[in-house]
Amino acid sequence: MNAQNTDARAALKPEEFTALAAELGLGTIHIKETSESTNTELANLAQSGEAGDRSVYFTEFQQHGKGRLGRTWLTPQCSALTVSVLALPGKSMPTESLSWYTMLAALAWCQAVGEHTTVAARIKWPNDVLAGDKKICGILAQLVGTPQGFGVVVGTGMNVDQDRSEIPVDTATSLKLANGAAVSRAALLGSYLRHFTALDIAFREVSGDAAAALVNYGSQSLSQLVSTQLATLNVDVRVEFPDGSQLEGVAKTLESDGALLVRDAAGTEHRVLAGDVHHVRRADGKYA
Structure with missing residues (x-):
C-alpha cells in the first residue's frame, strides 16, 4: 500500500x-x-x-x-x-x-x-x-x-x-x-x-x-x-486475575515463554501468564 x-x-x-x-x-x-x-x-x-x-x-x-x-x-x-x-x-x-x-x-x-x-x-x-x-x-x-x-x-x-x-x-x-x-x-x-x-x-x-x-x-x-519496546518493565503494576485476586509489585522481566515476572513488596517473584495489568501511578502522578 x-x-x-x-x-x-x-x-x-x-x-x-x-x-x-x-x-x-x-x-x-x-x-x-x-x-x-x-x-x-x-x-x-x-x-x-x-x-x-x-x-x-x-x-x-x-x-x-x-x-x-x-x-x-x-x-x-x-x-x-x-x-x-x-x-x-x-x-x-x-x-x-x-x-x-x-x-x-x-x-x-x-x-x-x-x-x-x-x-x-x-x-x-x-x-x-x-x-x-x-x-x-x-x-x-x-x-x-x-x-x-x-x-x-x-x-x-x-x-x-x-x-x-x-x-x-x-x-x-x-x-x-x-x-x-x-x-x-x-x-x-x-x-x-x-x-x-x-x-x-x-x-x-x-x-x-x-x-x-x-x-x-x-x-x-x-x-x-x-522487551525493548515493553513499557511495563520496571513499572509498579497491579495484576488482576480472572478469579478476582490481585498482585501488586514491580514488573521485572519478560520470560522466555512470555510470562511477566513480578516482584512483590516482600521480594517474592511471581510468574504471571495471564491477567489484566495496570500501570500504577505514583503519588506525584507519574508512572514508576
Whole structure:
C-alpha cells in the first residue's frame, strides 16, 4: 500500500490489498464494509479450510469487536484499522509458541507507527500498544484448529483518526491526537502487514523459540525485541486475575515463554501468564 493516500477517513482500496498480498505472499484477502468480529469470521474460515496461511480479514466498521474478558467496542467508520491475520506455522513450531503472536503483532505495530508518525509507540503487557500512557491499539489472539493443524488468528484494532470526542475513555487516544497530524491508514496498514510478515517468517525459522536470535534483526531474539519496546518493565503494576485476586509489585522481566515476572513488596517473584495489568501511578502522578 502506498503512502499517497493521506485522507485517513477514505475507505481503503481493494486493489491496494491485492498488490500487497502479491508482494508479501499473503493468503486470501477478505475486505468487508462491516463485520461482527474480524477474529470470529476469520477463525470460522480457517476452521473450514477456506482461509489459508497469512490470510487477512479487514473491516471498515466492526460492530461487535471482542477484547479481553469479553469486552466490546465500536469505532466510527473508516477511523481505525481493524484487521485480523491468520498464522499457520504448521510443524515449524510447537503449539505453545503460538502464544507469542500477540506480542509479535504488538511489535509490528510499534515498528509501523514509528515509520509514519512521531509517536514512540510502546507495548503494554500482554496485549496493548500505547502512545505515552494512553492506549492506541488492542490485540486479541485466539487459537484455532484447521485442516492444516493449529494456527492463531491475531486481531488488532488501531485507533488512527479519531478526535477526542470519539474516544470513549480517558485512558485511550488515537494516532492523530498523539501525532498532532492525520496519518494515512493505507500506509500504516501496509507497514504493519510487512512487519508482521517479516517477524512471522523469522520466528518460524527459529522454530518458535522466542529466545533464539532472529535473522535480519541484529541477532536479537523475539523476546529481546519485545522487551525493548515493553513499557511495563520496571513499572509498579497491579495484576488482576480472572478469579478476582490481585498482585501488586514491580514488573521485572519478560520470560522466555512470555510470562511477566513480578516482584512483590516482600521480594517474592511471581510468574504471571495471564491477567489484566495496570500501570500504577505514583503519588506525584507519574508512572514508576
